[in-house]
Amino acid sequence: MSVDRALAVVRERGGDELAERLSFLDARAGASRRVDDVLAAPDADARPEVDVVMAGGGLSLLVAAELARLGVSVVVLERARAGVAHREWNASDRELRPLVEAGIVSEAELERLVVARYDDGFCAFHGGPARHVRGVLDRAVDAGPLLARARAVCEERGVRFLDGAEVTGAAASEHAVRVAHRGGEVLARVMIDARGASSPWASADLVCPTVGGVMRGLRGWDPRVGEILVTTEGIEDGVQHVWEGFPGRPGALTVYLFYYARASAVPPGALARLYARFFETLPTYKEGEGALERPTFGYIPGWSRLVPGPASPSPRIVLVGDAAARHSPLTFCGFGSMLRSFRPAAASIASAIDAKRAPSRDVVPEEPVHAFTGALARLMASGAMRGEALNALLDAAFATLEEIGQETYADLLADRMSAQDFMSFLLRTSAKQPSVYAHVLHGLGPLASARWGLRVAMRARGA
Ligand SMILES: Cc1cc2nc3c(=O)[nH]c(=O)nc-3n(C[C@H](O)[C@H](O)[C@H](O)COP(=O)(O)OP(=O)(O)OC[C@H]3O[C@@H](n4cnc5c(N)ncnc54)[C@H](O)[C@@H]3O)c2cc1C
Structure with a gap:
């Protein structure tokens, strides 16, 4: 076709709006990511009108809802309409629990969302x-009603929404951040960049x-x-x-x-x-x-964890969700990762605002297993393998997981696998497919391969 x-x-x-979204994303893919406009940083005596401005109102609205629950004032700037899902999501029961714990849905509502x-x-x-x-x-999970619910909860908790407000630039000083959008500017203590893959810092x-x-x-x-x-x-x-x-x-x-x-x-x-x-x-x-x-x-x-990860230009600008890419580089399960991280991320930002300091740049907790699996994703993306080589390797890897046991297999897909289990999984897979060493060397290069091998071995020994 x-x-x-x-x-x-x-x-x-999908209609015109969805088609527009596709061309918006396609125009900003990969190397052609947009750069924000250059702005003057706020003056030293500038008084922020709000604690947090969030750029992007997709799945990261969960962070906004939790911040508002913690008493933080929030404005959401969204280029289209905030709280509208363009995805379908899968997760496990255990991962969905924080939605109830954070008061975003009741038990009965969660039942209906699944x-x-x-x-x-x-x-x-x-x-x-x-x-x-x-x-x-x-x-x-029914993504549309989940995000509509997240928006409604945000509104009940006093979050202000500006739909159709495409963020075009941001500049931070020591105490505040100025965020420009198509309809004006907002001065906040902290900016959360939740623009997903379209963020200039993604x-x-x-x-x-x-x-x-x-x-x-x-x-x-x-x-x-x-x-x-x-x-x-x-x-x-x-x-x-x-x-x-x-x-x-x-x-x-x-x-x-x-x-x-x-x-x-x-x-x-x-x-x-x-x-x-x-x-x-x-x-x-x-x-x-x-x-x-x-x-x-x-x-x-x-993010493969073999190169520096996405980072914002200032401690007053915090990356979350896809912009931060702290989720699994193997499964790309950003929904699961957000479910695990939105409460700790919001707590970390709220306590910084409370203490009148800039938040930590890494508000999204890092799962140790990603330091190992990132190299496998990088290998798959490297183009180093031909024909059926990747299929053979993947089948050997998943056969190994099946043999090791259901718990470990599920742990890998849910970002919970330990370094010891990962080491044993690697050794058993490479015994089935010894050519993997040559592929890793070719795909990652000698330096990155050595660094990664050393990292896995040291973590597996508890170093
Ligand atoms: C097709 C698909 C299926 C998926 N399925 C799963 C799954 O089953 N399980 C799972 O765990 N994960 C899944 N994911 C991943 C998950 O959807 C993402 O990780 C998650 O949506 C990231 O949330 P976010 O808030 O960072 O970004 P998004 O939800 O993408 O939201 C970004 C928002 O920012 C807005 N925006 C962009 N630029 C600007 C701007 N300049 N100014 C203002 N607003 C702007 C956008 O309009 C959008 O609303 C899937 C992803 C896709 C694409």
């Missing part, structure tokens, strides 16, 4: 066996272009089973394309196609091209005349 035809389908099914529950999930690589896992990514080295959406009419799936990672071909056009299939409301399957890439290698328009491939190759994944009911897409940034 041509790119123009694919874009026409997205517009037809539109599907799976008994099981699996990963399968190009004709290989399904590698089953339980207890992870097994709840499909400099993570990896990215996962992802397209697809909610589909009906497809056959060959089970409503009680989540398809976490599935490949139907080898490396094509230099990348390994991966499918996901998550059952949602009765009869609906959310299908995504994505690939791992180095952020600097993704040219503008990558999502539009991926949509063309999605429609063309969907029959290799599922049978039936599938109709796209609701398109969902995006660039999910990932």
Whole structure:
């Protein structure tokens, strides 16, 4: 299918606003990320009108809601409308608990937000066996109502929203930050940059272009089973394309196609091209005349931890969500990561404001396992592997996880794996696929490979 035809389908099914969002994201992909306008920093005697200004009102609204609960005043500036979801999300029961604990939803509301529950999930690589896992990514969450609820809670708690306010620049002094948007300026004590992949500071080295959406009419799936990672071909056009299939409301399957890439290698328009491939190759994944009911897409940034991570230019500007890219560089589960981090992040910002100091730059807690898995994601994005090499490696890796046990398998996908378990997983996988050492060397280069190997070995020994 041509790119123009694919874009026409997205517009037809998703409407003009969604089509505009796709071109906004595609114009700012990878190397062409926008740079903020240069502004003068606030004067030393400038008086902030609000504690926190949040740029971007997507999933990070959870942080705004929690800040408001802690008594912090917040203004949200959103280029479109805040609290509108363009995704479908999966997580586990355990990860969803903070939504109730933070008073964003009641138990009963959470029950209603979970539109599907799976008994099981699996990963399968190009004709290989399904590698089953339980207890992870097994709840499909209705993203639209969740974000609408987060906005309503924010409003009840006094958060002010400016929709249609695209942030164009920010400048901080020691005590305040000036944030410019299309309709004016706001002076705050702290700015939270929650603009996701479009933030000028979202400099993570990896990215996962992802397209697809909610589909009906497809056959060959089970409503009680989540398809976490599935490949139907080898490396094509230099990348390994991966499918996901998550059952949602009765009869609906959310299908995504994505690939791992180095952020600097993704040219503008990558999502539009991926949509063309999605429609063309969907029959290799599922049978039936599938109709796209609701398109969902995006660039999910990932940080390999082999290079410096995204950082803001000032302690008064804090990165959260995809802009910070502290989530797993392997699974790119930013939703799960936000569920775990929005309360600690808000508590850290609120206590800094209370103490009249700048927040710590790293308000999103780092999971130790990412220091190990980032290199694997970087390897997959490196283009160092050809043909079926990556499928063979992935199948060996997931066969190993199956052998080690369900708990460890789920731990890896939910960012909980320990260094010791990771070391044993690596050794067992490389015994099955010794060529992995050559691929790592080729994909990461000798220096990064040595640094990473040393880091894993030291952490595994408890150093
Ligand atoms: C298709 C897809 C499926 C996903 N599925 C899952 C999943 O199943 N499980 C999981 O854990 N994670 C999933 N993720 C990842 C997850 O959705 C993200 O990690 C999460 O949405 C990041 O939240 P955020 O607030 O940082 O950014 P976003 O939710 O992307 O929000 C950013 C907001 O900033 C706004 N904005 C951008 N620029 C400006 C500007 N200049 N001024 C003002 N506003 C601006 C945007 O309009 C947007 O509303 C998925 C991602 C995609 C793309």
